Amino acid sequence: MMVAESPKLIRVLVVDDSSFMRLIVSDILQQDSQIIIVDTAKDGQEAYQKTLMLKPDVIVLDIVMQDYDGLYAVKKIMQEIPTPIIILSSEGNVHPEVVVEALNAGAVSFVNKPRGILQSKIREIEHLLIEKVKIAAQVPSTKLIHSLKSTNNHPHTFDSRTVYEIVVVGASTGGTGAVEHILLNLPNNFPLPILIAQHIPEKFVHSFAQRLDKLVSLHVKVANENEYLEAGIVYIAPCHANTEIKKNLPTEKLSITLTHEQFPQHNYPSIDCLMLSTATVCQHKAIGILLTGMGKDGAKGLVAMHQAGAFTIAQDEKTSIVFGMPKAAIEEGGVSQVLPLNEIAQFVVGCL
Incomplete structure (x- = not known):
């Protein structure tokens, strides 16, 4: 009789400057039979040293620590021994831009640590x-290595007769870096508005937009209620509501509307909400892009866009940090083209 193989244990390094918090987090994780704590560390330098020595499968890392903080650890580890990192830090104790920078430097995900010391x-x-630890453990280290980023500042000659009115993008786990990569490689005279729904905590969305605005050649901002969408501007969906688009008559201009309608997969923002409204309002005059992320948010919306005649793109498995959302859309028949991350921007430009 064949004996089933027991699942491989996930070896975790816990990093926090509080000895009490290291103990509690370790205890929580080890309640799961698949997780073992290989060690703990009190700051970013010790985290880096123990990662070199122990080669954990996943690191759970606080950001705010004395001397060598979590951002130091993320950058140092990703440069020398890429390892999936989950940021576990209190939103109220950390500057949002630091967490956004950590995510862009290669951290896989963020979990908000409740404030207060009560167990x-x-x-x-x-x-x-x-x-999140279990999902992070499945991410190959090769997907965490960020290639050198280059910005496309050169204008492109676009066909003035293009039928497209808008590009909508959905992203979750690993998406901040993927979105940045695409925007860095779009020309500075991109002729359409771009509206992005990125799963990110509400307190971080403005820092995410501000960081992108400084990095890329297009203007990036958080979308506002009833705002008209302008060509060449990138709008980040706010995270206190779900975002839809509407068409205003008689001008035919697209604008933003916010809703608190709930969707099954994810909310605030819901990628399905954005893409379902795009399918209804723009039909074949839209391009939809679904990037890396866990779960199925965006699959239903991308299918609706595809059925309405829009051109739909999914990031491929090889370059997705987590292939959940793109895979779901592909399996449901909602994708016109599957592409690696480094080809998406160029392909979209070619469509116009």
Whole structure:
């Protein structure tokens, strides 16, 4: 009789400057039979040294630590021994731009650490943290290595007769870096508005937009209620509501509307909400892009866009940090083209 192989243990390094928090987080994670704590570290320097020595499968890392902080650890580890990192830090104790920078430097995900030292508080997020550790453990280190970024500042000659009115993009885990890569490689005279729904905590969305605005040749901003969409501007969907587009008569101009309607896969922002409204309003005059992310948010919306005649793109498995959302859209028949991340911007330009 064949004996089923037991699942491989996930070896985790826990990093926090609080010895109490290291103990609690370790205890939470080890409640799961698939997770083992290989060691703990008190700052970014020790985290880097122990990663070199122990080669953990996943690192759970606080950002705010004395001397060598979490951002130091993320950058140092990704340069020398790429390892999936989950940021576990209190939103109220860390500058949002630092977390956004850590995510762009290669950290896989962020979990908000409840404020306060009560054990019951930190245990509120135990199921989410365990789930994210398991997902991170499946990410190959090769996907964490960021290639050198180059910006396309050169104008492109576009066909003035293009039928397209808008590009909509959905992204989740690993998406901040993917979105940045695409925008860096779009020309500075891109002729359409771009509207992006990125799963990110509400407190970080403005820092995410501001960082992109400084890096790329296009103007990037957080979208506002009833704002008209202008060509060549990148709008980041706010994270306190779901975002839809509408067409204003008689001008036919597209604008933003916010809704608190709930969607099954994810909310604030819901990628399905954005893409379903795009399918209804723009039909064949839109391009939809679904990037890396866990779960199925965006699959239903991309299918609707595809059925309405829009051109739809999914990021391929090889370059996705997590292939959940693109895979779901592909399996449901909602994708016109599957592309690696480094080809998406050029392909979209070619469509115009």
